[in-house]
Amino acid sequence: MKKRGDKILLAHGGGGQLSDELIRHHILPRFNNNTLAELADSAKLNLASNLVCFTTDSYVVKPLFFNGGDIGKLAVCGTINDLAVVGSAPVALALSLIIEEGFEFELLEKILTSISKAAGINGVDVVTGDTKTVETGAADKIFINTAGIGVRLDGVDLGLHKITTGDKIIINGTIGEHGMTIISQREGIKFQSQLRSDCAGLAGLTCQLLLNTSGIKFMRDPTRGGLAATLNEISRGNGLSIKIKEADVPVNPTVQAAADMLGFDVLTIANEGKFVAIVAPESTTECLNICKNHSLGKKASIIGEVVETRDAPMVEIETKIGGKRIVQMPYGRELPRIC
Amino acid sequence: MLEKIYKAQSLMDAACKTLGRQINIMEVCGTHTVSIFRNGIRSTLPKQMKLLSGPGCPVCVTDQSYIDAVLALADCDDCLIATYGDMIRVPGRGGSLETKQSSANIKVVLSSEDALQLAKDNPKKIIVFVAVGFETTAPSTAVAVKEAAADSTDNFCILSGHKLVVPAMRALLSGKNHNIDAFLCPGHVSVVIGFGAFAEIVEHFGRPCVVAGFEPMQIIEGLSEISKQLTAGKAELKSIYTAVVTEKGNTTAQKIIAECFEPVDGYWRGLGKIEKSTLRLKEKYSRFDALKRFNITEEPHEDMSGCRCGEVLCGLIEPPECKLFAKSCTPQSPVGPCMVSSEGTCAAWFKYGRERKQN
Amino acid sequence: MKGDKAVVDAMGNRWRTRTTLLPEAKLGDLVLIHAGFAISLVDEEEAKKTWQLIAEIDDFEETSNKVSG
Numbered sequence: 001m002k003k004r005g006d007k008i009l010l011a012h013g014g015g016g017q018l019s020d021e022l023i024r025h026h027i028l029p030r031f032n033n034n035t036l037a038e039l040a041d042s043a044k045l046n047l048a049s050n051l052v053c054f055t056t057d058s059y060v061v062k063p064l065f066f067n068g069g070d071i072g073k074l075a076v077c078g079t080i081n082d083l084a085v086v087g088s089a090p091v092a093l094a095l096s097l098i099i100e101e102g103f104e105f106e107l108l109e110k111i112l113t114s115i116s117k118a119a120g121i122n123g124v125d126v127v128t129g130d131t132k133t134v135e136t137g138a139a140d141k142i143f144i145n146t147a148g149i150g151v152r153l154d155g156v157d158l159g160l161h162k163i164t165t166g167d168k169i170i171i172n173g174t175i176g177e178h179g180m181t182i183i184s185q186r187e188g189i190k191f192q193s194q195l196r197s198d199c200a201g202l203a204g205l206t207c208q209l210l211l212n213t214s215g216i217k218f219m220r221d222p223t224r225g226g227l228a229a230t231l232n233e234i235s236r237g238n239g240l241s242i243k244i245k246e247a248d249v250p251v252n253p254t255v256q257a258a259a260d261m262l263g264f265d266v267l268t269i270a271n272e273g274k275f276v277a278i279v280a281p282e283s284t285t286e287c288l289n290i291c292k293n294h295s296l297g298k299k300a301s302i303i304g305e306v307v308e309t310r311d312a313p314m315v316e317i318e319t320k321i322g323g324k325r326i327v328q329m330p331y332g333r334e335l336p337r338i339c
Numbered sequence: 340m341l342e343k344i345y346k347a348q349s350l351m352d353a354a355c356k357t358l359g360r361q362i363n364i365m366e367v368c369g370t371h372t373v374s375i376f377r378n379g380i381r382s383t384l385p386k387q388m389k390l391l392s393g394p395g396c397p398v399c400v401t402d403q404s405y406i407d408a409v410l411a412l413a414d415c416d417d418c419l420i421a422t423y424g425d426m427i428r429v430p431g432r433g434g435s436l437e438t439k440q441s442s443a444n445i446k447v448v449l450s451s452e453d454a455l456q457l458a459k460d461n462p463k464k465i466i467v468f469v470a471v472g473f474e475t476t477a478p479s480t481a482v483a484v485k486e487a488a489a490d491s492t493d494n495f496c497i498l499s500g501h502k503l504v505v506p507a508m509r510a511l512l513s514g515k516n517h518n519i520d521a522f523l524c525p526g527h528v529s530v531v532i533g534f535g536a537f538a539e540i541v542e543h544f545g546r547p548c549v550v551a552g553f554e555p556m557q558i559i560e561g562l563s564e565i566s567k568q569l570t571a572g573k574a575e576l577k578s579i580y581t582a583v584v585t586e587k588g589n590t591t592a593q594k595i596i597a598e599c600f601e602p603v604d605g606y607w608r609g610l611g612k613i614e615k616s617t618l619r620l621k622e623k624y625s626r627f628d629a630l631k632r633f634n635i636t637e638e639p640h641e642d643m644s645g646c647r648c649g650e651v652l653c654g655l656i657e658p659p660e661c662k663l664f665a666k667s668c669t670p671q672s673p674v675g676p677c678m679v680s681s682e683g684t685c686a687a688w689f690k691y692g693r694e695r696k697q698n
Numbered sequence: 699m700k701g702d703k704a705v706v707d708a709m710g711n712r713w714r715t716r717t718t719l720l721p722e723a724k725l726g727d728l729v730l731i732h733a734g735f736a737i738s739l740v741d742e743e744e745a746k747k748t749w750q751l752i753a754e755i756d757d758f759e760e761t762s763n764k765v766s767g
Contacts, residue, residue, distance in 0.1 A: 184711070194710040257709035261731075262449075263424075265377060321344060321555045323379025326690050331428075336449060337373075338423040338476065338733050423733075450734025452716060472733070479735045482718050530730060530738045582744035583730050589737055592719045 006105045013099065013133030022131060026109060030116040035092075035127040043127035045092055051152035053088035055079060059144040063185050064107065068178075068197030069272075071144055072114035077201045077272060078223065079148040080122050084203035085219040085275050087158045087210055088150030093119060095129040096145040101136045111142065122201035124148070150203075156210045160237040162217040167306040168284045169242065170277045172205065172291050173198070173299040174250040175227055179269035180258050183336075194254055198273035205294045206275060212290060215283025221275045225330045228267040228315070230276050232329040235313040242315045244304030244327070263337030267317075268330040278306065343556065344383065347563040354566035355387040362388045363518045363654040364565055365511075367504055368473075368525030369396035369425075369680065370553050376682035378555035384562070391654045392677065392684045394507050394610060395525060397472050398425040399676035399683060401500050402606040406431030408635050409498060412467050413444050419461060420445045421454035422469035429679055430672070451483035458487070458495035467629050471500040475527040477618055478592035481599040484620065484627050498629040499618055503602060504528050505536055506616035511653055512544045518654035521547040521565045523558065526580045531596075533588025534578040541576045550578035599624055609648030609675040648675030651684050658688040665689060699725055706731060 011018040028037060035043045059075045069077075076093065083090040095115065099108065119126055177198040184193045202221070210216060222230035227249070235242050251266055259266045273296060279287050284302055291297025304317075315327040355362055366372060372392045375381065381390055394400045406426075410433050413420045420436070424447045427437045436445055448454050451468060458466040470480040480497060487495040504525060511517055524537050529550045537548040547568040551561030560579055568575055578584045596618070605617025620628040629635065646668070647661040658664045658677065668674040670686050677685035699705075702718045706729060713731065717723045720736040728740035 191714075192712040254710035258711045261708060261711065261713065263373070317379070319377070319379040319555070321340065321378055321380070321559065322383060323555070324382040325376060325379035328690060336424040336447065337369075338425060338449065338472065450716075452734050475737065476733050478719050478737070479716075479733045482716070482735070527730070527732055527737070530732075582741045583738040589719060591721060592737060595719065 008099050008101060008103045008105065008108065008133055010101050010133050010135065013131055019131065026105075026112060027129070027131075030112050031119070031126045033125040033127065035125065036129070043092065043094075045127065045149065047091065047149070047151055049151050049154075053083050053086050053150040053152060054147070055082040055086075055150075056145060056147040057082065059146070060140070061182065062140065063182070064111070064141060066185055066197055067181050067193075067195060069199035070111060070114050071142065072111035073118045073199050074272060075144040075146045076115055076118035076122065076124070077199050079146040080124060080201040080203050081221045081272075081275070083148050083150035084201070084206040085221050086150075087156040087206075087219070088152045089207055090122065090124045090148055090150040090201075090203050092127045092149045093124050094147040095126045096147075097129070097131045098139050098143040098145075099131065099133050100139040100141050101133055103141050108142070111144075118201065122203060153207060153210050158216065158218050160218055160234065163234070163238050163240060163278050163306055164217075165240065165306055165308050166281055167217060167278045168281055168302050169231075169244065169304045169306070170279055170284065170287055170291070170300060170302050171222075171227070171250070172202075172274055172277075172297040174252045174255065175222070175271055175274065176251060176255045176259060176266040176269035178272040179226065180255050180264075180266075182270075183262070183264075184258060191258070193258060195258060198271060200273035200296055202273065202275055202296060205291065205296050208294065209277070209287055209290050213279075213283045213286045215280030216277050216287065217280065218278040219275050222271050224270050226266075226268045226270055227276065228265070228327050228330050231315045231327060234276075234278065235315050239309060239313050241307050241309045241313050242304060243307050243318065244315070245318045246320050247318075248301055248303045250299045250301050265330075267327055340556065344559060347559045347566075348383065348385065350563040350566040350570070351388050352385050354569040355385050357570045358520075360387070361518075362520050362566075362569060363391050364388065364521045364523055364562065365391040365393040365519045365652075365654070366523040366525075367393040367395035367508060368528065369398065370527065371523060371525065371551075371558065372396060372680060372682045374553045374555060375558060376687060378558075380555060380558055381687075383559070388562075388566075389654065390523075390562075391519065391652065392680070392682070392687070393511070393522075393652055394607060394676065395473075395504070396676065396680040396683065397476075397500070397502050398423075398429055399680040400502065400507075400607040400609065401426075401429060401471055402608050403431045404606070405498070405500050406435065407433055408629075409436065409467070409469055410434065410439060411635075412498070412629065412633065413439050415465075416444075417463075417465055418444060419457060419464045419466045420469060421448045421457050421466055422446070423448065423471065426469050426471060430674075451479045455483045455487060455492060455495055458492050459490075462494060465494050465496065465632075468495070468497045469500065470497040471502075473502055473504050473525070473528045474531045474592075474596065475525075477501040477596050477600065478531060478589075481595045484599050484624050485595070487627055488624060493626070496627045496629040496632050497620070498635075499600070499620060501600070501618040502605065502607070503616050503618070505532075505539070506602075506613055507607065507610070508537075508540055510610065510613045510616070512540070512546065514649075514653065516653065516655055519546065520569060521549070521574075523561050523565065524548050524550040526550060526552045526557075526584065529578065529580065529584045529588065531589050531592045533586050534576065534584050535586040536588070538576050541574050545574045547574045548576050550580050550584055552580040552582070608679070609646060609652065609677065611649070646675040648677045648685075651675075651677045658685040661685070704736070706736070
């Protein structure tokens with residue numbers, strides 16, 4: 001067992017003895033599956049269907065550990081969610097680590113444990129992986145990439161082209177939690193808070209929805225850029241417009257207060273445990289019921305609907321006072337405003 | 340709440356009917372501009388009532404030469420620039436703080452205190468605090484300067500871009516032409532300077548001045564109060580932000596501004612030179628003045644050729660009448676303050692332009 | 699509160715703030731903050747009419763060392 005205070009050396013990524021030790025003593029024991037245990041160059045998978053979904057994402061979040069999760073949990077849930085929202089059941093993950101020389105072993109172990117736990121809770125196996133180390137300064141502590149494979153659910157075929165005027169927009173809960181939590185711990189902004197990331201794997205809920213209802217046309221998870229980015233992407237993607245009501249968008253008052261203090265628009269803040277579903281009107285009641293009976297959907301709400309485009313596709317919000325404004329595509333880097 | 344809004348709307352309708360023409364109400368506060376935009380307030384007003392986004396975003400009216408001075412300092416390896424997030428995308432002639440290559444030299448801070456702490460934590464660097472904002476923010480800069488003096492934190496300095504609201508309002512109303520019927524006055528500036536500071540605008544220029552907070556209902560109530568006055572042909576000073584604004588304001592804050600700063604002539608982006616409208620550190624604290632420390636000479640103000648922000652700000656023209664609008668001046672590459680502010684008149688028009696055509 | 703350093707609470711978010719510009723502020727007061735400084739006391743009754751969210755000063759006992767730092 002490594003002593004506390006031990007750090008990653010370049011040799012841990014060199015493919016030799018130290019790499020071997022790292023894999024056998026720190027990685028394998030946390031991921032208990034035969035496929036990974038083979039330590040083959042590639043994982044051989046036997047999938048239930050040849051209709052497969054495949055995705056990848058890289059994770060560079062700072063701080064590494066935050067209220068409600070860490071980079072490891074994020075790396076698993078983020079990729080699982082990308083598979084979930086296209087209508088598949090996640091099956092396997094590939095895990096790739098790039099670690100800066102000098103990174104503390106204790107922290108690496110915490111992250112690995114977190115990855116293992118998240119994978120376990122969500123019923124996926126980490127079946128293959130890679131570890132590289134780079135010199136001090138060539139990476140910021142640790143970067144993670146996960147790729148995921150999911151099997152398409154029978155009879156489920158989601159797509160932007162299926163969306164029509166009149167479809168309703170459902171979100172499974174309160175927005176802005178993850179992004180504001182991260183911001184609250186960012187250097188230079190730090191403030192103490194009850195804020196907590198909503199980081200969670202959604203496949204359990206999405207599969208339930210997709211298998212028990214027939215009116216879901218499209219889904220997406222509003223991560224970077226928040227709800228604003230996702231709704232704009234959907235609108236641009238199919239040329240239709242979207243109208244939402246501010247009063248119907250669920251927001252935790254603590255999140256709203258933090259956003260107000262810093263001048264952020266909560267619609268643009270990242271979520272990591274939320275999905276937006278475009279649903280035929282006749283299926284909305286059923287969808288809401290399923291959501292509300294699930295731990296990740298208690299605050300599910302219909303926030304708006306798809307409407308005809310008049311001039312150019314746009315996303316519009318009716319504010320709490322009955323005013324109207326456009327919800328723009330966020331810039332991509334939200335900064336606190338003082339003046 | 341809806342009842343209140345309906346009531347407000349009927350008061351506004353009455354004002355428009357009485358005057359029989361378009362009514363232009365100017366707000367002079369960046370936070371008001373954002374709140375009006377985010378809450379879609381313009382869409383709740385009668386068509387004949389226009390809200391002009393005045394020079395209230397202190398960041399947006401910051402002259403290009405100021406940004407260029409900051410960018411030049413960001414290039415020095417010895418310097419660390421401490422700035423509010425608002426400043427990051429404002430363009431100078433050579434780009435913005437965001438596009439600056441050496442972004443490691445630029446730190447976003449939430450307060451002057453953070454900037455001062457940066458100086459204490461980095462004794463080998465010179466910290467330049469990008470001190471922008473109206474009278475609301477100037478006192479906090481003054482506190483930091485005083486503390487730096489008391490603790491001899493000599494590696495701390497400020498580049499003062501602090502501006503004063505009333506001189507700007509005076510300049511707009513004294514100009515050749517304007518179409519401003521009334522002012523929605525800034526809530527937080529009033530907390531510091533007291534709503535009494537706007538009395539001269541009412542007395543000399545006969546324009547209603549109403550101080551309101553930033554919640555949407557406050558703004559709507561402020562507009563209804565203005566409407567009532569316009570209908571009655573009155574021009575009065577009133578504050579409805581009674582929770583925090585008093586007539587005299589925060590005298591502690593005023594004293595500390597007066598102790599550290601003096602008003603001098605300054606250039607406002609899009610508006611040109613306005614007398615005694617900018618705060619400069621007094622001689623006593625000049626060693627914390629980045630202008631003096633780095634020998635920065637204020638360059639003569641260069642006209643942004645073609646920019647008609649001044650006229651847009653005064654309600655004399657609408658954005659599309661400016662030749663630069665949507666061509667060389669866009670939200671991605673803004674020229675004047677009306678486009679720099681993502682909620683400013685031109686930026687808002689740019690985004691909503693299509694909607695307006697339908698109406 | 700310690701000297702002119704204080705902690706304010708806004709709907710569960712705790713911010714360090716300074717009361718240098720508001721020497722009359724005391725524990726439990728509602729205050730308006732701007733750029734890290736309290737700039738005004740808030741009349742609670744009036745505030746209820748105009749604001750949805752209210753900030754107040756609290757004594758952050760467990761981490762008072764953070765406040766004074």
